[in-house]
Amino acid sequence: MYVGGGAGNVGGAAVTLASRAGARVVATARPEDAAEVRHLGAAEVLDYRSPDLGEQLRRAAPGGYHVHLDTSGRGLLADAVDLLAPGGRLVAMTGLGRGAAELPLGRLYTRDASIVGFALSNAATADLAEAAEGAVGALGDTPWRPRIADRLPLSRTAEAHRRMDAGGVRGRLVLTVGAADGR
Structure with missing residues (x-):
C-alpha cells in the first residue's frame, strides 16, 4: 500500500491501520518525519520532494501498489495509475483545488484497476459518529496520535x-x- 502524506493526521492513521492489518506500507513524508512514520508502521518512507520519487516508488513495490492513497494533495492521478498493481485501487480524496485532473483511462482499465472517491463532507452526522468511534477503538492501542x-x-x-x-x-x-x- 502507498500512503502519500504519511506524517499527516489522516496519512499517519492510514499507515497505522494498514500496517496493523498486515499490509506492507510505503509512505512519503519529509525526512525529519521519517522516523515517526516508520514508528507508525511504514516499511519504507520516501522524501516526497525527491526528484526521482516516481522511480523510488516503483523500486519499493516492483509489482505495483494494491492501494494508492494520497492524503497530501500533491500527487497526480496520472502518476498514481502508473504505480498501481493489476486490480489495484486508487483512492481519490484530495486535490479539489488543483483544477481538472487528467486520468489515463486506458492505463487504468487495462490494469483492471479502479478509482474510488472519498469525501468526508458527504457523510451523515450519524455515519461520522460511528466512524469516529470505530477509529478511536482501532487506533487507541497504537502509537498514532493526532x-x-x-x-x-x-x-x-x-x-x-x-x-x-x-x-x-x-x-x-x-x-x-x-x-x-x-x-
Whole structure:
C-alpha cells in the first residue's frame, strides 16, 4: 500500500491501520518525519520532494501498489495509475483545488484497476459518529496520535483561518471554549 502524506493526521492513521492489518506500507513524508512514520508502521518512507520519487516508488513495490492513497494533495492521478498493481485501487480524496485532473483511462482499465472517491463532507452526522468511534477503538492501542499544532480560544477563530489559509500549519488547530475565551 502507498500512503502519500504519511506524517499527516489522516496519512499517519492510514499507515497505522494498514500496517496493523498486515499490509506492507510505503509512505512519503519529509525526512525529519521519517522516523515517526516508520514508528507508525511504514516499511519504507520516501522524501516526497525527491526528484526521482516516481522511480523510488516503483523500486519499493516492483509489482505495483494494491492501494494508492494520497492524503497530501500533491500527487497526480496520472502518476498514481502508473504505480498501481493489476486490480489495484486508487483512492481519490484530495486535490479539489488543483483544477481538472487528467486520468489515463486506458492505463487504468487495462490494469483492471479502479478509482474510488472519498469525501468526508458527504457523510451523515450519524455515519461520522460511528466512524469516529470505530477509529478511536482501532487506533487507541497504537502509537498514532493526532498532531496538534496549536490550541486557540474560540475568540481567535479568524486568526486560525488566516493561519490555515497562509499554509505552513503542520497539524490541527484546535479551537477551545472556556475561561480563556471569556466564557
